Amino acid sequence: MIRLEDLTKIFRTPNGDVVAADRVNMEVPTGEICILLGPSGCGKTTALKMINRLIPPTSGKIYIDGKDTATLDDIELRRNIGYVIQQIGLFPNMTIEENICVVPRLLNWDAKKARDRAAELLDLVGLDARQYLRRFPKELSGGQQQRVGVIRALAADPPVMLMDEPFGAIDPINREIIQDEFLKMQSEMKKTIMFVSHDIDEAVKMGDKVAIFRAGKIEQYASPDRILAHPSNEFVADFVGADRTLKRLRLLTAEEVARSDAPITSRSTKIDDARQVLSAARARIAVVIDSDHRPVGFVTADEMTGASGTVRDLAHPLPATVPVRADLRAVVSEMFAQDTMWLACTDDQGRFAGVISQPDVTAALRATYTRDRRASEKLEAS
């Protein structure tokens, strides 16, 4: 857990005092990622660097796991906090192994233990240890260097990590991949992380909580969904963008919205029986599945009216399917691409998992709004 209490930083410059952080109060629960978000010069990086005292605070307190960090020695404190910077900062004079082992060596780990740890971490991010340990940073691609930068900060297994725009310098495709990898690692590591970003999409994707900064002050500190659904003021609303509702699409997966009880039928089913299924479910469309429970097509109630034979004769092929784990943004994008109102969802094995429609999506977005509103009304009433 990281707790900031009235944290303040005033830079004394020849042109007068500049307040970079103004009584910042916040708490990051253990195991969560908190994104510090804001335009450049808003004080988010200053706030981050005060935690490992690269910038000494003017006043205020910082607690890590309940302990006032002012009582700790600077060097001691920093060795127990993972630190990742935007420029990556791998030391060109050291091999990848030596780079990863910097903090373990500073902590006087046994050499073999440190080496094993380096190999283990490389494997964790999908880099072959035998191949990469002996290489130098300049022999790696940007994405690979970025991964090494992250695992270097994890080497001594610190409970707390500070990340200063860690994925800012890589191309968008690699950034997505590394973000996903990192989230996967985090789901097991459960580090308490402070993460500076200026990218609202990154914040929505990575953050359990988002703190929006302006001129050294926190404008709003809440979950990404809450910030997108209920920006506390004009500034936050402007900052998250006019398309904030669309951004919320990323926060829900198809699984949460899809109807898993949508009517299904098979190719060999008699049309009469299929029609019965549809009318029982009060639906217009049934998804046709094969013997492995995979969706292969669909039939409509209109076309079946008055027809005879089996479903095979009337089935249309499905334009596309979406994985049930996909977020709603991907689902909606696929719907627009295929010019369709609905899509069949599949699970990891490709089996039918439900049907998702455009009205379902908009209803889901509306539902989170009303749920939030009801909760806040209740809060005000009490």
Add this chain to the structure above:
Amino acid sequence: MTQSLGFGRMVSLLLAFALGIWVSASGLVDSVFTYWEDIVYLTKQHLVLVASSGLAAIAVGLPAGIWLSRPSMERYAETVMQVFNIGTTIPTLAVVALSMTILGIGFPPAFFGLFIASLLPIVRNTYAGLLTVPSHLKEAATGMGMTRRQLLWRVELPNALYVIFSGIRTALAINVGTTPLAFLIGGGGLGELIFTGIDLMDTGMLLAGAIPTAALAVAVDFLMGQAQLHLIPKGVNPLR
């Protein structure tokens, strides 16, 4: 490609061979070898001068460069470097002459003059090399919990090593090139044969001094080049 290389090599071999025939026919080789004992004695003296003044310059120049690059010196470092830069514009002969006026004649003024002449590039490159280490590397190192000393030894010096080494190489080249002048202030060395040879119009004596001096300069530079190639770690060595 290989063919043209082979051709070039053959031409230069033939030229060297022709030069050899001409030199031996003119009797110069014999006259150079009459000074063999002097060559050996003076080369030793020459080497002692080069090595002692060079090592002293490294021993003083490196710490001085490091010291000037420290944040606490930031305010004065540029001024000091300006003075040093003006210092490098003084011709080495003048430096040698000036040191004679202070220290008299013999080994000490020669040593001191050479020391001063080779000190400047070492200090300058050490200082500049350390300053060009990117600030984000220092930030990463500090943020990971390195002390000032660890930062210097593990990050700053290794990453400035190539530039520092270039400074040492330049310094030694200047040093070897200036050492013949040491004779003029009684410091001995191969300059004795060169300058006496000039005065007596004795080409053999002149060459007896000039050829070893030239060979020494080439050898020192070659050795430094090889050392630069092999001693500097791969990650920070643009030659590898």
